[in-house]
Amino acid sequence: MQSTELGQRCLNTFTQLIPASGCVFYRIAAQLEPHDFLLQKMHSDMHERYLSQYRRVDPLQPRNCQLTGHSVVPLRLGMSAQDDLSNRRYDGFLQSYGVVDVVEVLAFEQGRPVAGISLLRGCDLGVFGPHELEQLQALQGMFELAVAPRLSSTPTLQLTxxxxxxxxxxxxxxxxxxxxxxxxxxxxxxxxxxxxxxxxxxxxxxxxxxxxxxx
CATH class of the missing domain: 1.10.10.10 (Winged helix-like DNA-binding domain superfamily/Winged helix DNA-binding domain)
Structure with a gap:
């Protein structure tokens, strides 16, 4: 199964169970760099600005998420491990697009993250509640089983x-x-x-x- 088809199926499954204003599937290179993004219900302008200006202050980038020791990482947990200046800059970016909350779900293979899903919410849906985070944790196991064997066997290019x-x-x-x-x-x-x-x-x-x- 191609990465695009696999990602689309994963996004569809997640958003059918947990409402989101927008979401992204991506693969994670050996250097913990996200790539091969698949967007759903998200403006390309937001994603391009993220890549060019805000990626480095994202508290939920794979490297930061891995440091938390969790496979489901809500925005507030990611921000707790990052400096206030970076958090304010990133929060301003999210607010400019009406995003009030984000949760990252990672799939691991032998301790290394190989894929992730970002779920974003606007004011209409509000922040993710404790019960929804528990549901995402249950989905994470199936997500990992679905993607880790396929993506970990794919040769990883050493790109910066x-x-x-x-x-x-x-x-x-x-x-x-x-x-x-x-x-x-x-x-x-x-x-x-x-x-x-x-x-x-x-x-x-x-x-x-x-x-x-x-x-």
Whole structure:
């Protein structure tokens, strides 16, 4: 089963049982970098801003979640382990899109997270309650059984977080100039990232790169 189909099925299962205003499925590389994002009911603008400006202050990124020792991590738990300045910046980002709560659910294989689901809620649904977090914990076991054996057996590419960002924007159809502007770097830097990506993924063009990484 392809990653996209697998992710879609997981998102559908979660949101049928636990209402969410938006959600994301993603894979997690060996360096604990999330990639291969599958969005559901979420504006692409929000995701692109997250990747380019707010990813590093996200208290629920895989590395932070793993440090909590939990596989279901609500936003308030993630924020308790991060400095106030980063939390305020990230909270402002969420509020600008009307998001009032987030929960991360991780699937592990041999102690390493290999996939995750983000569930986001707006004011209409409110924060996740204790009973819903218990339900998510029960779903996490099935999520892990469904995805861990498939994704852990997939060779993991040693890409940097910036290279994954470039690849994600290529997937969204952005030109080199648009990617440079989005990430706040020069055009030569983007060209260097592309050269490195082509070499690491063993492809010769953008189309092959996106197909290899995301299809």
């Amino acid at each position: 977080s910036r290279e994954w960002q470039v690849a994600e924007l290529l997937r969204a159809g952005r030109s080199n100039k648009e990617i440079a502007r989005q990430l706040g770097v020069g055009l030569p830097t983007i060209k260097t990232h592309l050269i490195n990506l082509f070499r690491k993924v063993a492809v010769s063009n953008r189309t092959e790169l996106v197909a290899t990484l995301f299809l």
